[in-house]
Amino acid sequence: MMTKLQMRRRTLLAAAPIVLAAPHVARAQTKPEKSKVILAVGGKSALYYLSLTIAERKGFFKEAGLDVEINDFQGGAKSLQALMGGSADVVAGAYEHTIRMQQRGQPIVGFALIGRGMQxxxxxxxxxxxxxxxxxxxxxxxxxxxxxxxxxxxxxxxxxxxxxxxxxxxxxxxxxxxxxxxxxxxxxxxxxxxxxxxxxxxxxxxxxxxxxxxxxxxxxxxxxxGGSMPAACLYAQPDLLKKTPGTAQALASGIVRADQWLQTASPADVAATVPEAFLLGDRAIYEKAFANVRDTISPDGVMPSDGPANCLKFLAEGDPKIEPAKIKLADTWTNEFAQRAGKRS
The missing domain is CATH 3.40.190.10 (Periplasmic binding protein-like II)
Known part of the structure; x- marks a missing residue:
């Protein structure tokens, strides 16, 4: 015979919603497990990666407990090579690489969005x-x-x-x-x-x-x-998210804060924050260009629901090697870190 207390516990458990632990952040830490992180990017001066520069220059990474060393390569394909070769911990690069690498049997996962439009x-x-x-x-x-x-x-x-x-x-x-x-x-x-x-x-x-x-x-x-087209984001090999979730969280927090800052920052404030060389000698045109692309910058680091499918369709149209039926889009992205960062900001 069950006691009244046991019966009450069973009733409460039956009524409670089933919550599955997120595989990547179930063990997320308050502080990053590793404070020094090597980040690869390809063409950092482009507005395409503006949130990365803002997170660096405004000190958002440092405030999250990170010392981020940014290595700038000629393009996104080069920064991806740095990640796969082990010389970088994380990449600020195009989301599409997560799909292309899955097609090759080498999984990488995106976790903080910079651009919701291709830019x-x-x-x-x-x-x-x-x-x-x-x-x-x-x-x-x-x-x-x-x-x-x-x-x-x-x-x-x-x-x-x-x-x-x-x-x-x-x-x-x-x-x-x-x-x-x-x-x-x-x-x-x-x-x-x-x-x-x-x-x-x-x-x-x-x-x-x-x-x-x-x-x-x-x-x-x-x-x-037909909708959003995910562009730049932070992505890494799965182990970074699984074994050092606190570090991944700190990285996502830096990018999300930068995304949010850029929603209301004036073009003049942005131009004053980035390195002088990024202006290419014409501050007014830089400010005009930023104002033009502002609405393509993610407001919260979260992947739009239509983004992955739109990206897969785009890739398949231009590359016959991409086989959409074999791609598991759910394995290319997690919103957990960006959503958690948004709640803390």
Missing amino acids: LAIGLRTDVAAKVKGPADIKGMKFGVTAPGSQTHMLVNNWAAKGGLKPTDIVAIGVGAGASVVAAIEKGEVDGVSQADPALTILQEKGAIKIMVDTRTMKGNQELF
Whole structure:
């Protein structure tokens, strides 16, 4: 026979909702397990990674208990190589890499979103643009991307596919980000670029390029992808999240605070916070470029519900190696860290 107390306990347990422990953060710590973290990024000066720079410059990482060493590479594909090679603990890079690596049997997980819109655009040199009526006309052209294999490259491949072209029908040349992008166009080294701001806005203001594909506003993302398109984020190999959840939480907290700060910061405040070199010699254009892309910056570090599926569709359209049926999108992302950071901020 059960006592009244035992019966009451059984009734309460039966009525309580079943809560599954999140696999990555069940053992999350108040303080990070490792205070020194090596972070890789490809093209840090681009507005695409602005939240990372803000988290660094405003001291948000330090306040979370971290000493973050940021290594800047030519493009996202290079920073991914640093992670997989063991020289970096975490990457600020395109979410799409989590999908591409799962396809190769090498899992990585995203956990703090920087961009909810792609924030990239394709521009053709004005003399070249006059000859191009659609993507079918870009066959054989050279495009300046941050680095081959990066999201800037994938955007060109996707556009080319809409014209019936294969990835091999165009040439992708790594030109990095920032001033080197402007130089590549002005010197005629490439026919076009697939890049992030502020370089694109600078080239537009000079009349050097014509924009053909634009995802620098949420309106542009809605038109091209039908909704959000996750861009830059923090991602890492699963062990970082499982074995050092406190460290992952501190990283996410820094990015979420930066995302939130950027929602209301004035363009002048942003320009005053980033390194002078990021302005590419024109503060006014930098401020204009930021104001243009602000709505593509995640407000809370959380992945939008439609983001992963939109990204997978985008990748499959431009890369026949991607097999959507074999991808488990749930394994590419966790919102737990960003949501927890939001509650603490």
